[in-house]
Amino acid sequence: AQSVTQLDSHVSVSEGTPVLLRCNYSSSYSPSLFWYVQHPNKGLQLLLKYTSAATLVKGINGFEAEFKKSETSFHLTKPSAHMSDAAEYFCVVSGYNFNKFYFGSGTKLNVKP
Amino acid sequence: GAGVSQTPSNKVTEKGKYVELRCDPISGHTALYWYRQSLGQGPEFLIYFQGTGAADDSGLPNDRFFAVRPEGSVSTLKIQRTERGDSAVYLCASSSDRSGGGTDTQYFGPGTRLTVL
Numbered sequence: 339a340q341s342v343t344q345l346d347s348h349v350s351v352s353e354g355t356p357v358l359l360r361c362n363y364s365s366s367y368s369p370s371l372f373w374y375v376q377h378p379n380k381g382l383q384l385l386l387k388y389t390s391a392a393t394l395v396k397g398i399n400g401f402e403a404e405f406k407k408s409e410t411s412f413h414l415t416k417p418s419a420h421m422s423d424a425a426e427y428f429c430v431v432s433g434y435n436f437n438k439f440y441f442g443s444g445t446k447l448n449v450k451p
Numbered sequence: 452g453a454g455v456s457q458t459p460s461n462k463v464t465e466k467g468k469y470v471e472l473r474c475d476p477i478s479g480h481t482a483l484y485w486y487r488q489s490l491g492q493g494p495e496f497l498i499y500f501q502g503t504g505a506a507d508d509s510g511l512p513n514d515r516f517f518a519v520r521p522e523g524s525v526s527t528l529k530i531q532r533t534e535r536g537d538s539a540v541y542l543c544a545s546s547s548d549r550s551g552g553g554t555d556t557q558y559f560g561p562g563t564r565l566t567v568l
Contacts, residue, residue: 342493381559382494382542437501437506438499441493443492
């Protein structure tokens with residue numbers, strides 16, 4: 339079975355400092371992995387996705403993530419946080435037939451001035 | 452162009468009533484997904500349509516939940532005999548699914564917040 343664990347429910351950083359949001363997955367095959375962001379009162383938006391090509395994936399707004407099969411991880415990073423990055427972030431893994439998607443429980447990112 | 456829209460944005464109903472939630476996907480998108488997001492949790496998969504047919508409905512929690520997409524565009528999620536535990540935000544997403552492998556970007560609607568009193 340597939341599952342996703344987001345290790346931190348809340349992360350707080352200062353503006354201009356690096357961001358690290360952790361995600362571990364469990365899968366019996368090579369899945370596709372995604373990060374979505376949800377700003378308050380707005381719909382979910384795709385940040386980036388891994389689909390078995392390059393293991394280092396670059397997304398929008400300066401975010402990137404690295405797929406590490408040996409560690410079953412797909413952590414999201416950004417070198418320098420901006421106030422507008424404050425939101426909730428979800429790590430997602432695809433199901434075996436790639437038509438079903440499993441979301442983590444989310445990490446709320448707070449950015450302090 | 453227009454994104455995914457969902458109506459109503461809010462729905463308050465009484466326990467035992469029937470509700471319908473509507474999703475208008477992006478024009479031309481063949482794949483459509485329904486999710487349920489309870490407070491403090493990530494979205495939970497309910498059902499996936501490819502065209503008019505439900506290709507995977509394994510996430511529907513019980514037979515009170517049903518969804519249709521008769522013309523391959525608009526979809527309606529129907530909940531019978533609502534219970535307080537059905538209270539959640541119901542999200543709809545669509546994708547072009549060009550690759551056929553479910554890796555195309557899903558575009559989400561703003562959701563319908565359902566409250567069952």
